[in-house]
Amino acid sequence: MKHTWLIFIxxxxxxxxxxxxxxxxxxxxxxxxxxxxxxxxxxKLNQExxxxxxxxxxxxxxxxxxxxxxxxxxxxxxxxxxxxxxxVKDIYNITNTTSIEIPMRTHSITLYSKELxxxxxxxxxxxxxxxxxxxxxxxxxxxxxxxxxxxxxxxSYGGCAFILFSIFYMML
Numbered sequence: 001m002k003h004t005w006l007i008f009i010x011x012x013x014x015x016x017x018x019x020x021x022x023x024x025x026x027x028x029x030x031x032x033x034x035x036x037x038x039x040x041x042x043x044k045l046n047q048e049x050x051x052x053x054x055x056x057x058x059x060x061x062x063x064x065x066x067x068x069x070x071x072x073x074x075x076x077x078x079x080x081x082x083x084x085x086x087x088v089k090d091i092y093n094i095t096n097t098t099s100i101e102i103p104m105r106t107h108s109i110t111l112y113s114k115e116l117x118x119x120x121x122x123x124x125x126x127x128x129x130x131x132x133x134x135x136x137x138x139x140x141x142x143x144x145x146x147x148x149x150x151x152x153x154x155x156s157y158g159g160c161a162f163i164l165f166s167i168f169y170m171m172l
Contacts, residue, residue, distance in 0.1 A: 038063035057088035
């Protein structure tokens with residue numbers, strides 16, 4: 001019995017956890033490997049060569065933990081060392097994970113990948129894209145819930161009608 005409670009508590013703890021922020025997955029020898037969590041500040045593709053970093057496309061990222069920054073990929077810093085600059089060529093993808101309800105209402109969106117390349121000039125543009133995505137998901141969930149409720153109502157009413165019909169038929 002004690003083990004059952006322990007498992008229940010561990011599962012409840014895991015389901016209640018959430019992460020609101022972005023994750024960058026870096027390439028290591030052409031294989032997605034290292035990851036870094038934090039906030040994407042901007043992503044600029046196909047720009048003029050930056051003489052300081054040597055990048056023509058750059059990602060500006062504020063890590064949650066500076067100790068986790070893979071310095072091998074960092075081309076420099078901005079904002080007094082708070083934001084790190086990375087070359088887009090070293091990045092496999094960038095995803096955002098946002099929890100809007102607990103438990104288990106977590107939404108993930110890809111902000112950048114080789115297939116999805118979008119410029120984000122600032123954090124406001126990133127937040128707008130995330131909010132549009134989440135609003136779309138919430139609306140879809142609401143529509144599904146309404147259609148499921150209509151189905152359940154139809155089954156319930158149909159079941160009641162069948163029972164009444166059966167009782168009436170047996171009385172004859």
